Amino acid sequence: MGLYDYEWFKSGFLSMSGIDLNSYKEGQMKRRIDNFLKKHQVDDYNTFLSLLRQDTEIHDSFITYLTINVSEFYRNPLQWQTLEKDIIPLLLKRFPKPLRIWSAACSTGDEPYSLAMVLSDFLPLSQVQILATDMDAEVLAKAKAGCYTGQSIKGLPQRYRDKFLEKDEHGIYHVSNKLKSCISFKQHNLLKDGYPQRVHLIVCRNVMIYFTEEAKERIYRRFSDSLCKQGILFVGSTEQIIGAKKYNFQGIQSFFYEKQ
Structure with missing residues (x-):
C-alpha cells in the first residue's frame, strides 16, 4: 500500500465522511489506519473504502478508532x-x-x-x-x-x-x-x-x-x-x-x- 494509494484513500474518505485526514500528522495517522486494515484483514485502501461505504458497523468502528478516545474524570x-x-x-x-x-x-x-x-x-x-x-x-x-x-x-x-x-x-x-x-x-x-x-x-x-x-x-x-x-x-x-x-x-x- 503505497503513498499514492493512501492519498487516493484520503480524498475518497473526505468525500464520504467530511473528515480531512490531511489535517492530522501523516506518519502517525497512516500507521493507525494500516493497523486497522491489518486487524480487519483488508489488503488495500480501495477495498477498505468500499467496505466503509457498505458496512455501517465497520464505518462507525473506524471513526471511533480514529478519534483516539483517552479520557477520564478530573484528568491531570x-x-x-x-x-x-x-x-x-x-x-x-x-x-x-x-x-x-x-x-x-x-x-x-x-x-x-x-x-x-x-x-x-x-x-x-x-x-x-x-x-x-x-x-x-x-x-x-x-x-x-x-x-x-x-x-x-x-x-x-x-x-x-x-x-x-x-x-x-x-x-x-x-x-x-x-x-x-x-x-x-x-x-x-x-x-x-x-x-x-x-x-x-x-x-x-x-x-x-x-x-x-x-x-x-x-x-x-x-x-x-x-x-x-x-x-x-x-x-x-x-x-x-x-x-x-x-x-x-x-x-x-x-x-x-x-x-x-
Missing part, C-alpha cells in the same frame, strides 16, 4: 485545581450568568461532567451552560448515557462522587440527571463545522497534538473568534501554544490562555 488534577482556584473566580467576576462553556472534542463525556461538578461549587447548575462536542457519534452516545467504570473516575475527588454519581450492583457509576441538565452534547468536527460564539471558557485538551501545524493554526484562530474578550482557553499538558499572540491569546497560567 493540578490543572483542575488551577481552574478551581484561579480561573473560575476570574470568569465569574468578568461575565454575566449563565456561564457559557465549550468542551471541544469531549470524547466520552468525562471532561464536561468534571467541569459541571467543579462549577457546582461556585454557582447553581441552572446558571451553567456547557456545550460538549465530538465528531464521533458513538462516543457522544456514551457521554449522554453517563455510565462509567471505576477506572474512569479513579482521580475524581470523593466529594464529587458522593454528590453526583450512583454506583449500581455491577460496579458501574451513573451520572445524576441534575448534572446532565446543564450539558448539551452535539456532534461537531473542529476542522469544518461552525464554532459557537460569545463563549466564556473553551476546554480543548490533549487533542491538538494529533493535528498538523497548519490545522492547529486554523483551530486556534477560530477558538479566539469563538471566545468573548477576556475569555479563557484551557489546553492540555503538552499543548503549549507557540506564538500565542498571533491568535490574540496571552498566557495567564500554565495551560490557560486569555483572549486579549
Whole structure:
C-alpha cells in the first residue's frame, strides 16, 4: 500500500465522511489506519473504502478508532485545581450568568461532567451552560448515557462522587440527571463545522497534538473568534501554544490562555 494509494484513500474518505485526514500528522495517522486494515484483514485502501461505504458497523468502528478516545474524570488534577482556584473566580467576576462553556472534542463525556461538578461549587447548575462536542457519534452516545467504570473516575475527588454519581450492583457509576441538565452534547468536527460564539471558557485538551501545524493554526484562530474578550482557553499538558499572540491569546497560567 503505497503513498499514492493512501492519498487516493484520503480524498475518497473526505468525500464520504467530511473528515480531512490531511489535517492530522501523516506518519502517525497512516500507521493507525494500516493497523486497522491489518486487524480487519483488508489488503488495500480501495477495498477498505468500499467496505466503509457498505458496512455501517465497520464505518462507525473506524471513526471511533480514529478519534483516539483517552479520557477520564478530573484528568491531570493540578490543572483542575488551577481552574478551581484561579480561573473560575476570574470568569465569574468578568461575565454575566449563565456561564457559557465549550468542551471541544469531549470524547466520552468525562471532561464536561468534571467541569459541571467543579462549577457546582461556585454557582447553581441552572446558571451553567456547557456545550460538549465530538465528531464521533458513538462516543457522544456514551457521554449522554453517563455510565462509567471505576477506572474512569479513579482521580475524581470523593466529594464529587458522593454528590453526583450512583454506583449500581455491577460496579458501574451513573451520572445524576441534575448534572446532565446543564450539558448539551452535539456532534461537531473542529476542522469544518461552525464554532459557537460569545463563549466564556473553551476546554480543548490533549487533542491538538494529533493535528498538523497548519490545522492547529486554523483551530486556534477560530477558538479566539469563538471566545468573548477576556475569555479563557484551557489546553492540555503538552499543548503549549507557540506564538500565542498571533491568535490574540496571552498566557495567564500554565495551560490557560486569555483572549486579549
